[in-house]
Amino acid sequence: MENIINHFEKYLPLNDEEKQALMSRVTERKIKRRQFLLQEGDVCKYFTYVQSGCFKMYGVDDKGVEHNLVFAAEDDWISDIGSLHKELPSKLFIEAIEPSVVLQISKGDLWYLYSNHPKFDRNFRVIMEDKYIELQNRLLQAFSSTALDRYDRFITQYPHLANRLPNTQIASYLGVTPEFLSKIKNDRFKK
Amino acid sequence: MENIINHFEKYLPLNDEEKQALMSRVTERKIKRRQFLLQEGDVCKYFTYVQSGCFKMYGVDDKGVEHNLVFAAEDDWISDIGSLHKELPSKLFIEAIEPSVVLQISKGDLWYLYSNHPKFDRNFRVIMEDKYIELQNRLLQAFSSTALDRYDRFITQYPHLANRLPNTQIASYLGVTPEFLSKIKNDRFKK
DNA sequence: CTTTACCCTTAAACTATATTAAGGGTATTT
DNA sequence: AAATACCCTTAATATAGTTTAAGGGTAAAG
Numbered sequence: 001m002e003n004i005i006n007h008f009e010k011y012l013p014l015n016d017e018e019k020q021a022l023m024s025r026v027t028e029r030k031i032k033r034r035q036f037l038l039q040e041g042d043v044c045k046y047f048t049y050v051q052s053g054c055f056k057m058y059g060v061d062d063k064g065v066e067h068n069l070v071f072a073a074e075d076d077w078i079s080d081i082g083s084l085h086k087e088l089p090s091k092l093f094i095e096a097i098e099p100s101v102v103l104q105i106s107k108g109d110l111w112y113l114y115s116n117h118p119k120f121d122r123n124f125r126v127i128m129e130d131k132y133i134e135l136q137n138r139l140l141q142a143f144s145s146t147a148l149d150r151y152d153r154f155i156t157q158y159p160h161l162a163n164r165l166p167n168t169q170i171a172s173y174l175g176v177t178p179e180f181l182s183k184i185k186n187d188r189f190k191k
Numbered sequence: 192m193e194n195i196i197n198h199f200e201k202y203l204p205l206n207d208e209e210k211q212a213l214m215s216r217v218t219e220r221k222i223k224r225r226q227f228l229l230q231e232g233d234v235c236k237y238f239t240y241v242q243s244g245c246f247k248m249y250g251v252d253d254k255g256v257e258h259n260l261v262f263a264a265e266d267d268w269i270s271d272i273g274s275l276h277k278e279l280p281s282k283l284f285i286e287a288i289e290p291s292v293v294l295q296i297s298k299g300d301l302w303y304l305y306s307n308h309p310k311f312d313r314n315f316r317v318i319m320e321d322k323y324i325e326l327q328n329r330l331l332q333a334f335s336s337t338a339l340d341r342y343d344r345f346i347t348q349y350p351h352l353a354n355r356l357p358n359t360q361i362a363s364y365l366g367v368t369p370e371f372l373s374k375i376k377n378d379r380f381k382k
Numbered sequence: 383c384t385t386t387a388c389c390c391t392t393a394a395a396c397t398a399t400a401t402t403a404a405g406g407g408t409a410t411t412t
Numbered sequence: 413a414a415a416t417a418c419c420c421t422t423a424a425t426a427t428a429g430t431t432t433a434a435g436g437g438t439a440a441a442g
Contacts, residue, residue: 059331067334082324133273135326140250142333143258
């Protein structure tokens with residue numbers, strides 16, 4: 001629980017009352033590798049703080065191929081924000097890549113925190129903004145012409161993930177096959 | 192000015208005081224074709240409501256190629272939200288594709304509206320959410336395997352834009368060359 | 383109303399990436 | 413500790429998309 005408090009205090013210090021409110025509205029869950037936080041067709045119910053471990057959020061295309069949109073490791077948030085807010089079925093999956101521990105806040109509890117403790121309003125707004133910016137950068141990166149460029153950007157932007165994720169997952173994030181990523185890495189190394 | 196009031200009243204009715212506040216905080220500008228609302232390296236200063244006309248927001252890659260991230264036509268919003276909120280230089284351009292009329296709200300006026308008229312707080316939050324969802328769908332679409340798929344999705348999702356934008360702009364949005372888009376359209380027609 | 387700038391198309395040659403297949407290696411799970 | 417499932421690599425063949433070039437058409441600007 002201390003992690004999430006530290007997380008918020010990066011932006012603004014919390015008083016005891018706020019810490020209390022936060023801790024009472026948050027549910028800790030242990031998640032196994034390959035377990036889902038969200039499956040396509042379900043409505044996303046939680047805003048999830050990753051305390052330890054790692055998740056991927058992805059869509060599956062007509063041919064059954066997975067496309068990783070984002071990763072979230074410790075001290076990050078993950079959620080299908082569209083589905084959570086509009087209460088519409090999600091087109092996405094959120095799945096644990098590693099055994100993980102998360103803290104979840106339901107939409108109702110989120111609203112409770114917003115209306116009773118305005119500081120969270122601001123805090124969650126900043127988180128939302130950060131997520132928006134992350135997505136926009138992701139989109140820009142997705143258009144970087146070559147897969148080699150995209151890979152270079154990925155490892156400079158997420159060095160902690162590059163060493164940790166299987167290449168299959170990185171390939172899916174970059175939008176190439178694992179075979180081609182293998183070739184890219186080999187070519188890169190030779191230079 | 193009536194357009195923007197109607198726009199907000201789709202979500203929640205506004206009283207006279209709120210309408211007054213909104214209208215006094217908004218600046219109308221006429222924008223010529225090819226004129227910029229934002230250029231790479233500048234900090235984005237405004238949240239822009241498009242009253243008439245059409246804009247594109249795009250990034251330029253190392254090779255000088257433009258990549259359209261989003262379009263915004265009448266009754267839509269456009270802004271580099273990351274740059275606006277963090278006050279950091281943008282990586283993007285926002286440029287008029289058609290002669291346009293916009294209503295702009297500065298960051299300061301936005302904050303004024305938030306704190307003095309809580310209804311706008313909710314209204315702009317919904318707009319933000321919608322923009323986030325749009326971006327997420329865009330990312331999902333960008334990963335649809337073939338360019339033909341992406342084109343099909345584009346014309347079903349934005350039929351009003353498909354007939355209105357030059358194919359060069361649509362090609363840039365889809366992530367293909369205009370020559371290849373031309374081929375796609377030809378192949379599609381033959382079927 | 384004329385000129386310029388932009389836009390669309392076609393086609394041939396080229397390149398980045400996918401697909402298929404196969405073998406060996408390394409984690410998880412039982 | 414064994415078995416299974418997963419992961420990485422290489423290489424040959426296949427394909428989606430790019431590049432270059434060239435011609436004609438249409439809309440914007442002086």
